[in-house]
Amino acid sequence: MGLRLAVAGGREAITRLIVIAVAVAVGAGLLLATFAGVNAVNVQLTRYAALYPDPSAGGSDADPLWWAVREDYFHGEQILRADVAATGAGSPIPVGIPKTPGPGEYYASPALRRLLAATAHDQLAARYPGRDLGTIGDAALTAPDSLLIIVGGTPERVGRLPHAQQLTSTGDNTPAIPATVVDLIMSVIVAGLLFPVLIFIGTATRLSAARREQRFAAMRLVGATPRQISVIAAIEAAAAAVAGTVLGFVLFLAFRGSLAAVPFTGDRFFPGDLSLSVPNILVVALGVPAGAALAAAVSLNRVRVSPLGVSRRVTPRAPRWYRLLPLPLGLAELAFFLIGPMPETSDGQMAVFLPGLLLVMTGLLLAGPLLTMAGARFLARRSTRPATLIAARRLADNPMAGFRAISGITLALFITSVATGVITTIVANRGTAPTGSIDAATLSTYAHDGPASVTGTVLAGLHSVPGVRSVSVLRQNPVEHHDPLVACADIPAVYGRCGTGAAVAEVANDFIPYRGSADSTRVWPAASVSVGALAQLPVESVVVGTDGSAAAIERARTILELAYPDFFVAPNVPGDFESEFANTLRGWQQLADVTIVAGLAIAGCSLAVSVVGGLTERRRPFSLLRLSGASVRVLRRVVALESAVPMLTVAVIAVGLGLLSAQLFVKAQMGYTLEPPGPEFYAVIVAGLTACLAIIASTLPLLERITGPETARSE
Numbered sequence: 001m002g003l004r005l006a007v008a009g010g011r012e013a014i015t016r017l018i019v020i021a022v023a024v025a026v027g028a029g030l031l032l033a034t035f036a037g038v039n040a041v042n043v044q045l046t047r048y049a050a051l052y053p054d055p056s057a058g059g060s061d062a063d064p065l066w067w068a069v070r071e072d073y074f075h076g077e078q079i080l081r082a083d084v085a086a087t088g089a090g091s092p093i094p095v096g097i098p099k100t101p102g103p104g105e106y107y108a109s110p111a112l113r114r115l116l117a118a119t120a121h122d123q124l125a126a127r128y129p130g131r132d133l134g135t136i137g138d139a140a141l142t143a144p145d146s147l148l149i150i151v152g153g154t155p156e157r158v159g160r161l162p163h164a165q166q167l168t169s170t171g172d173n174t175p176a177i178p179a180t181v182v183d184l185i186m187s188v189i190v191a192g193l194l195f196p197v198l199i200f201i202g203t204a205t206r207l208s209a210a211r212r213e214q215r216f217a218a219m220r221l222v223g224a225t226p227r228q229i230s231v232i233a234a235i236e237a238a239a240a241a242v243a244g245t246v247l248g249f250v251l252f253l254a255f256r257g258s259l260a261a262v263p264f265t266g267d268r269f270f271p272g273d274l275s276l277s278v279p280n281i282l283v284v285a286l287g288v289p290a291g292a293a294l295a296a297a298v299s300l301n302r303v304r305v306s307p308l309g310v311s312r313r314v315t316p317r318a319p320r321w322y323r324l325l326p327l328p329l330g331l332a333e334l335a336f337f338l339i340g341p342m343p344e345t346s347d348g349q350m351a352v353f354l355p356g357l358l359l360v361m362t363g364l365l366l367a368g369p370l371l372t373m374a375g376a377r378f379l380a381r382r383s384t385r386p387a388t389l390i391a392a393r394r395l396a397d398n399p400m401a402g403f404r405a406i407s408g409i410t411l412a413l414f415i416t417s418v419a420t421g422v423i424t425t426i427v428a429n430r431g432t433a434p435t436g437s438i439d440a441a442t443l444s445t446y447a448h449d450g451p452a453s454v455t456g457t458v459l460a461g462l463h464s465v466p467g468v469r470s471v472s473v474l475r476q477n478p479v480e481h482h483d484p485l486v487a488c489a490d491i492p493a494v495y496g497r498c499g500t501g502a503a504v505a506e507v508a509n510d511f512i513p514y515r516g517s518a519d520s521t522r523v524w525p526a527a528s529v530s531v532g533a534l535a536q537l538p539v540e541s542v543v544v545g546t547d548g549s550a551a552a553i554e555r556a557r558t559i560l561e562l563a564y565p566d567f568f569v570a571p572n573v574p575g576d577f578e579s580e581f582a583n584t585l586r587g588w589q590q591l592a593d594v595t596i597v598a599g600l601a602i603a604g605c606s607l608a609v610s611v612v613g614g615l616t617e618r619r620r621p622f623s624l625l626r627l628s629g630a631s632v633r634v635l636r637r638v639v640a641l642e643s644a645v646p647m648l649t650v651a652v653i654a655v656g657l658g659l660l661s662a663q664l665f666v667k668a669q670m671g672y673t674l675e676p677p678g679p680e681f682y683a684v685i686v687a688g689l690t691a692c693l694a695i696i697a698s699t700l701p702l703l704e705r706i707t708g709p710e711t712a713r714s715e
Contacts, residue, residue, distance in 0.1 A: 002235030020240035028248025028288050033259060035280040040273040044142045055165045063088030064166035066158040073576045074124055075550055079147040085158040092170045094150055096140025101152030104130040109141055109148040123554035127561050143267035234293035241292035319370040327367055330359030334664035360661055364410055372646040373399035387637030395642060405610035406647040410654045417658025420677050425666045428675040438494050438518035439574045441548035444510035445560050446541045446569040454539060458563045462544055467552025470545035475537040483507060484540040485527050492545050496522030504529050509541045512574050604692040611643055611699045622707040636700045643696045
């Protein structure tokens, strides 16, 4: 009977089923894409962690494999170099290649092979002399664009490299533990999609709830039990939800390849990494239809209470003040760690920050109706037009219904504001050196136990590079934990100078203090070491000043890497080490922008469904207003104001609370002050809200068609 009732209501019933099925399909597809995206990120992190394996993992019978990973850079992009050396025939083979390369041999990833072919030899390829054995397979790469090279060497040579270790197994799936910040960003982004999707599905299943309540109330009056009504309503909603869920799986599979090609996190995914686990499939396949059925059952609560409950409708009780409590409690938890002790572990930090954010999110949902009611009452007191007064009185009469339509927008804006605020602040504090600055033109390398001196051949090679302006050799300070030493005559003017009478000075490793910048007015502190004694100290750092051109930096980098491969830190420009992290965060920022657009689009669809449903349920009151003399234009203003006023009001509050939460997090976690998002962030929000307003406007022509005089008669 439930199935027959679902399709026996004519065009209106079929339209309702199609709308619900499409809404559920979009929601289910996005849920599947979200789950698959989380799984793909975990795969990327796990493969990255496998490049830094635990030497205690695996068996102990195999001949060990020497393994050392170093970071290299080219034009700000990170290149990972793994030096390997087998100690016997039974040594494990690195993942992704058919055999362990020997001395003078290497394997390169597809992206690196393309880069090597397109770049001048002395800028990159000269760093990896030897025979190219082939391509590294996908199993060893974090992404299709990964720059990875596996270079063979002798056990003696590789064993001397920094971070060298012996492995007896390379096939272990080492679990990756993401950084706290990345965990936070990923969590809020996932929530930014999940919550609007769930709200969208719930809104769609409540479509024409009032009309269905009347029908089910009539069935109760002729003898149907509450249980029978619940079963019929659940079957009707679940039928459309099942069809929509199946369509959602089809949409996910059809667009999975396109999703993998988009660098949401800064790197593209392999299509196979966008996979679904059995729990993911069961959650969507069973949870979405069950949720739709539950939403239908909840919407009929008044019918279950009494078959006359539909006709005895009264004004709902106004929201109480205690709905505001979770908001200050959540903000107080985030603010507590500005003065209280911070947990030392990443898991501990996540355990205190995520509940605070979830509490603020919950507070927004609970306080939304109260804020909507307060805004409606203020609007009613200041209104001078009929449309404004009617809309304000209706919102004040039932603020929960008015806020329900925009709750998805509220959460989307809050979540993405938090993510954007955190990302923007971290990128601003940990990004690369500004283009055109002296910092960006300075190349340096660093060693714990460097060579006794830098040969004349190396110095001549560096000076011969077009664009190289200076080469300074910094030596180890005999006083432990003190900065390196350099002869005052070797300090270029752009990096500062020595005090009067000083011959040797203590300077930063690259003339640029940590998180500072090069300063020509800086006076470096004098050292008590003589120039003659300075020449006997081991080299700690070589600093090369350039004109900032990419060619000069990369040619000088290549010379230093070939001359001193054992240096603890590869030649780098200030910010190279941070560039990979900053690029990753920019990828998260891109994902946050996508989340804003997708979340607002989904919330806009929920709003459209809610507006259409509200128009359908109020066709008789609107018809009576038209018969009383109200024009269609006035009624359209009423509908637009009912949706637009709470949406714009709560949007401002959600963005403000999101940025405040981001400030509390970055201040407590890293000591940073929030860097305001750029104009593009606000442009995306304005564009999204404008699209929501356009969606509302697109439903208004329906008003004239459904409010004719024939609708005013009593049914």
